[in-house]
Amino acid sequence: MYRINPLLRDVLITTDEVIFHAPTKHTLDPRTIQQSIIVAEERLVRPALGDGMYYDIARIKNQEITDDNRGGFLQLLPEAGLVNGDVINAMEFLSVDYLLLWKQHLWKLTAECVMLLSTPEAFVQFSSAGVTHSVPASGPMTTAGEVSPTLATVKWMMDKKMMDRVDPLMEAMHTWLCANKRKYPLYKKDCGCDTKGVAYKRKSDLVLGLYDDVDNHENCNCYED
Secondary structure (H helix, E strand, C coil), X not given: CCEECCCXXXXXXXXXXXXXXXCCCCCCCHHHHHHHHHHHHHHHHHHHHCHHHHHHHHHXXXXXXXXXXXXXXXXXXXXXXXXXXXXXXXXXXXXXXXXXXXXXXXXXXXXXXXXXXXXXXXXXXXXXXXEEECCCECECCECCCCCECCXXXXXXXXXXXXXXXXXXXXXXXXXXXXXXHHHCCCXXXXXXXXXCCEECCXXXXXXXXXXXXXXXXXXXXXXXX
């Protein structure tokens, strides 16, 4: 999925990728999404991955057009009118391990984060008339067609999105990365090991299978002492 990145900085996701993986109509204004990508990634995704891993994936997923590579990209995007300095964002640039992470967890998580941070801009927007509702506000005189929800509804929706969609996806990605930590050395989040590589998070004092899989390479390279 090769797309021009008009933001001119390395980001993980494109507008089309957000629309593909987000619970939204395909008729929405892409600019509303586009202008929330950087905010969503800085606010939620980068802290979830850690700086090192976030910037590494973003760097790889974005390539700048130069004299050396423009010919190849023109074949992929013949109608784009590419010039030197344009930035192309594509999952095809990712390594095998990063692509697996992207498809398994990160794509969906990032799309949900962008939609969450886009919600206020979909509710009210700046225009030449000032701050206005995106569509007429709901009320006794507006009963037909699309109307803006009440502020209470928008707040409820954002809370539900964060608690029931974004948070579980973040936790699932963290668990998956910890289980595959050897493939992702830049992931520095706590996976339950102290500095000696010994697990310190316990659910109870009862330890079953004490000596099973001491060399726990598939998890966080630590074991229960």
